[in-house]
Amino acid sequence: MAAIEPVLRSGASLSRPRRWRLVRHAPLSDKLALGMLALITLLALLGPTLAPHDPLAAVGPPSHPPSWQYPLGTDEVGRDMFSRVLCGLQSTWLAALAVIVGGVLIGGAIGLVAGATGGWVDTVLMRITDVFLALPASILAIAVVAAIGPSLFHTLLAVSILWWPYYARLVRAEIRSLAARPHIEAARLAGVGWGGRLWRHLLPGAVPTAVVAASLDVANLVVLLAGLSFLGLGAQPPAPELGSMTATGLSSLLTSWWIPVMPAIAIFLLSLIANTAGDSIRDLMDRS
């Protein structure tokens, strides 16, 4: 029986706190990516408390280059860039997360029902999805925000309504291929009802794909939100928001480069961390 002993050991280690063990035994690169994700989320949550200065008040000389006192310099009215980037991180990161979570939930639900049911339900839901996909999301968002009045909350609402079709298609495709696998037939024969098959035997299989797609989407969303802010539809000008700070600061690029570049670097880091963490989460799911 010595042959099965190694398997036995690995089997025995699969008790309750399985997920945490999985993270602990993950390769260093995955741990690093997940650690960075936790760090940036923490920074975003604590941003305003950590900021040394008021992000909306002029606290120093205008267009001051990075120094010990102002690590990222000051902008053209003398506001501290470091404090503004920290606070901007909060609104941008949390806004992006909110929209993506909303999109994944709405799109995932529609894709799940369409993919698992098939037939006319599938056709109707997917044609509706196609209609939303055919409309350019940014222009539609502008129209919606213009109609209900500009504010960050309204913008998020408008973008969430438009962000789901992509996930609906993705999840539906994944569910359709899963639904053709014998394990669904096996579950049906075991007496598992429609809802149970959907929830336990189909949905978990589509989660990794959706997570990876969502993590790649963070950058797109930050850019879209920045564009809307630039048009005056997102967070209103003095409010710190990474996209609009980059966009409005662009005119100072040749004179005071740090004004647009610092928030741009923050966006870049945000997307990079989201992407690598998304890949790591997928790898961990594959291994479990």
Next chain:
Amino acid sequence: MSAPIEVLGSGAAATTATERPVVDAADLDVWLTRDHLESHVLRGVDLQIAPGEIVGLVGESGSGKTVLGMSLLRLLPEGARPRVEGRIEVDGIDMLAAPEEALRELRRHRLGAVFQDPMTSLDPTMRIGGQLREVAESDGDAIELLGAVGVPEPKRRLRAFPHELSGGLRQRVMIAMAIAGEPRLIVADEPTTALDVTVQAQILDLLSKLCRDLGCSLLLVTHDLAVAAQIAQRVVVLYGGRIAEVAPTAALLEHPRHPYSAALLRSRLDVEMDVTRPLPTLHGEPPDPRDLPVGCPFAPRCEFARPDCEAALPSLDPGPGPGRFDACIRSEEIDLRPKRVELEPWVAPLVDPQAEDALVAAAVQVDAGSSSFWRRGSTVKILNGVDLRIAAGECVALVGESGCGKTTLVKAVAGLVETSGGALDVGDKSPQMVFQDAGSSLTPWLTSRELVEERLRSCGVPRAQRAERVEAVFAQVGLPAWAVDARPAQLSGGQRQRVAIARAIVAPPKLLLCDEPTSALDVSVAAGVLNLIGRLRRELGMAILFVTHDIAVARLIADRVAVMYLGRIVESGPATTVIADPVHPYTKALISSLPGSGGRIKLKGSPPSLFDPPSGCAFHPRCSHAREECATRPPRIVAVGDSRHEVDCVLAEEQG
């Protein structure tokens, strides 16, 4: 094509030839990396193949047989970061040192490869002619090549796409490509595993004939000792990345010297086995290549193992007789000659013809609409009037080639496929099913416990009793306790199939459906699963409908056999009678294609298309007894001889 190279003599002559061997691998070590884990796949393997020799390389999955075959071609998967040490010379070229340029030249002109699944190794977007022209000089050569491998109407086939050919024809095309360069060596990796028995025999004949005609050597990689024994002159048995035994085929069959070879021979199924007892099996599973034992890899499963077997790797030492080597330190003391192992006989199954039948199928019909664009709207009859009755506690094996509708019938009984005519009665308890590929029939992210409990919940078993029932059923199907909380990916193939069986029987059904439950498993593991099904059936008094393409399995497990051809049951009756004394010409041909059954009846052509079923009796175009009336009217089902032996053929009409 040039004139055939001078034919080399028999196997014995080839092995003793003093010519330089075509393959000379010595002390070969291969490491592959998967999921950040490096495994030592081959550990000090020596292999010589003489010119013109056919060598069978036999081993279970994970033994390293495919890796050895691929190493000879230097085609190891780059993604697995292969590390190779030792020496490989093929046709005098050092495969490890030669530049990529020289390797490509060598593969193109001196080596051929045939893989398991010709559908995936042929380019689906390219016509056969285009693919052949990559290796042949001209169209003329391509046609000649197709003719040489026995493809009918070769000129017309040049314009066909791979999906338009049957599995057997595709494999012939692969072989044509392999022999195009007049190779010195062909590596065939499971070339017949994906094919039906009747086609498998043809392909093996073809390979052996081509090697004779062209004088090239063949390395036949297979998990099935019977396949290797059919054409190989010498057999190499691989286990845990080590050679366990090398011997001339006849000598190995007669007197294996390694306990693993002996176990493989014992678990081979044939039509003369004693069906009243369980099969002799090997306990345990093949070793995990990522975690190999220090000593003899087979020691943990070996009944003759001594403590010193686990101390160090045994070396491959010469044994008595020419060309014999074995890696067992006890091969001198133990006698492994095949002998009857007397296991406790089975108790008689509880077939109860008085009780309500487990299944009554009457004139069942299943139609399917075509999904092909050009034929949309036309329907095909997948099942065409099937009658089948299974008494309570009876086991019926459904036998037939792929595409005959046997899986469709099982799915119709399970309620997974809608019937378009006839009646199916399975009583009030819904039947349960065990699928062919256990891996894909278990939901990958759920643990065994969750899967089995789900079945209990749907049967209304209260929550408090479920855990106990799950543990009891796992013990009943022979799974270790830890498997309860494992997911399918953490289990071996045999264990997964046992989990699937556990789910099916945790609330015992009246009828259990088994769709080729052992065809994806290694021989030594399959025997254990067959025994398990045989035992459970007797313990629980279940009726079983067992689908298989393997007549030996059908004879072993079933009380009655039903043979299907093109959506109809052509012959059914008591298993021993049908197999010993078949009446329908198709059954006769199927049984004669078993290895070692003597005179083989060769069927003309390949199974007809469902879109264009032949008139009258569906089998008449391939039947050697066909006469005019067969083409015009379908035969009647008549009873032959003793009870419940029924045949769907005009020959039987006359007899009966």
